[in-house]
Amino acid sequence: MSKIRVLVGTKKGAFILTADGKRRNWNISGPHFAGWEMYHLKGSAVDPNRIYASQSSGWFGQIIQRSDDGGNTWNTPGSSPEELKGPGGFPKGESNKFVYAGADGTHKWYDGSQHPWEFKRVWHIEPSLTDPDTAYAGVEDAAIFKTTNGGKTWQELPGLRQAKGNLWQPGAGGMAVHTILLDPKNEKRIYVAISAGGCFRTDDAGKTWKPITKGLKSPFELPDPDAEVGHCVHRIALHPSKPDVLFMQKHWDVLRTDNAGEQWNEVSGNLPTDFGFPIDVNFNEPETIYVVPITSDSLHYPPEGKLRVYRSQTGGGEWEPLTKGLPQKDCYVNVLRDAMAVDSLDKCGVYFGTTGGQVYCSANGGNSWIAIAEHLPAVYSVEVQTLP
Amino acid sequence: MIRVVLPFHLRTLARVDGEVELEIPAPVTVGKILDALENKFPVLLGTIRDHGTLKRRPFVRYFACKEDVSLEPPETPLPAEVVSGAEPFLIVGAMAGG
Numbered sequence: 001m002s003k004i005r006v007l008v009g010t011k012k013g014a015f016i017l018t019a020d021g022k023r024r025n026w027n028i029s030g031p032h033f034a035g036w037e038m039y040h041l042k043g044s045a046v047d048p049n050r051i052y053a054s055q056s057s058g059w060f061g062q063i064i065q066r067s068d069d070g071g072n073t074w075n076t077p078g079s080s081p082e083e084l085k086g087p088g089g090f091p092k093g094e095s096n097k098f099v100y101a102g103a104d105g106t107h108k109w110y111d112g113s114q115h116p117w118e119f120k121r122v123w124h125i126e127p128s129l130t131d132p133d134t135a136y137a138g139v140e141d142a143a144i145f146k147t148t149n150g151g152k153t154w155q156e157l158p159g160l161r162q163a164k165g166n167l168w169q170p171g172a173g174g175m176a177v178h179t180i181l182l183d184p185k186n187e188k189r190i191y192v193a194i195s196a197g198g199c200f201r202t203d204d205a206g207k208t209w210k211p212i213t214k215g216l217k218s219p220f221e222l223p224d225p226d227a228e229v230g231h232c233v234h235r236i237a238l239h240p241s242k243p244d245v246l247f248m249q250k251h252w253d254v255l256r257t258d259n260a261g262e263q264w265n266e267v268s269g270n271l272p273t274d275f276g277f278p279i280d281v282n283f284n285e286p287e288t289i290y291v292v293p294i295t296s297d298s299l300h301y302p303p304e305g306k307l308r309v310y311r312s313q314t315g316g317g318e319w320e321p322l323t324k325g326l327p328q329k330d331c332y333v334n335v336l337r338d339a340m341a342v343d344s345l346d347k348c349g350v351y352f353g354t355t356g357g358q359v360y361c362s363a364n365g366g367n368s369w370i371a372i373a374e375h376l377p378a379v380y381s382v383e384v385q386t387l388p
Numbered sequence: 389m390i391r392v393v394l395p396f397h398l399r400t401l402a403r404v405d406g407e408v409e410l411e412i413p414a415p416v417t418v419g420k421i422l423d424a425l426e427n428k429f430p431v432l433l434g435t436i437r438d439h440g441t442l443k444r445r446p447f448v449r450y451f452a453c454k455e456d457v458s459l460e461p462p463e464t465p466l467p468a469e470v471v472s473g474a475e476p477f478l479i480v481g482a483m484a485g486g
Binding site: 036057063093094096 | 396397398400401430431436439440445447448481482
């Protein structure tokens with residue numbers, strides 16, 4: 001029987017939840033890296049026991065961790081004794097070193113002036129679909145880095161910041177590359193999303209990037225209706241069988257594109273509110289998508305205190321609330337952008353974590369839910385591995 | 389032998405219990421302590437001071453003989469008590485937040 005491993009990053013450490021394919025009884029290990037902010041953990045599709053993790057702290061900065069045994073043990077990449085000494089006898093220890101390529105450059109600051117790029121942390125790690133040693137890191141201030149040696153060293157793909165980076169401006173949550181999607185049918189195509197920056201695509205493996213924002217409307221934040229950058233994209237998602245179809249949860253609005261971002265169309269339909277953070281696609285049904293509506297940009301909790309996932313089985317437009325097993329009164333948590341994921345079993349499992357420390361699982365595509373962890377620190381990210 | 393006390397999270401990261409002991413030739417300075425510390429525990433690179441600029445991270449402080457020496461130039465010699473090992477050199481996560 002298949003096994004499920006859920007990787008949960010929280011404000012105060014990481015947790016690993018495991019269950020068999022029935023997804024009823026769960027074991028929890030952790031906290032790993034107790035006390036550190038764990039923005040994201042994700043396993044390699046090629047070698048599921050290889051897991052990359054972003055560990056950070058306002059005091060002590062950024063650490064990259066890697067496990068090669070499914071999360072039982074962890075090491076900073078390149079920390080074996082023979083790897084530590086450089087030619088001069090000094091340590092290399094470069095797995096935590098994220099240095100922008102060339103001149104740091106500047107981006108737009110809150111007061112409209114230009115401000116130098118400053119590395120703060122890694123928000124998201126996206127392992128390659130074909131090589132366990134290759135992974136991409138989305139960082140704050142917004143940029144994308146790549147490793148081809150298992151995380152020992154990281155190099156920026158600077159073409160992204162050349163896509164009008166001087167016009168990007170941080171929002172209240174900072175300015176980070178928080179989503180990286182790899183096209184499973186075209187290894188040279190990558191999508192990224194940046195809060196208050198927008199959505200971008202490369203078709204040459206990261207050398208050059210272009211904004212893909214036609215059809216997005218942000219009248220209050222961006223008076224220019226033709227603005228290519230500056231849209232506050234909260235999350236994008238795709239189904240591996242249809243990588244030209246993308247779904248987007250924007251600051252306000254849920255949208256889809258059927259041509260790899262060349263044109264977006266709103267599909268908010270009958271949602272009670274189209275503000276929110278995560279969006280994801282059912283593994284078995286490419287037109288079934290999930291969002292968690294949040295009251296507004298000023299009230300980051302569910303409408304009416306009812307935690308409801310909304311599902312569309314028509315690729316957007318028509319939505320139904322999914323409530324069975326979820327709190328339907330006095331619930332004032334949020335679900336952050338990287339905190340929803342799906343498994344790949346026959347009855348697709350859907351998972352999400354809350355800022356109140358719950359992790360919920362539905363083993364039937366969203367029809368009903370159980371809490372598989374409670375009382376954790378605020379959940380930043382949820383990723384799922386379906387293991388043989 | 390120089391005695392260095394790390395904050396909890398850096399002890400965990402470096403996988404050490406208690407104090408760290410370092411051999412450092414005179415004159416002993418903050419900069420030389422950090423060089424030796426990072427040489428012995430490369431995982432600490434970037435956690436106390438910036439990788440490139442070697443500037444102290446904003447919420448890290450250094451103490452010697454109960455004096456805050458965080459703002460002293462890194463080449464400033466440290467007190468004899470730290471050099472002899474009678475007193476530890478403290479690296480502290482500053483109080484921050486609310």
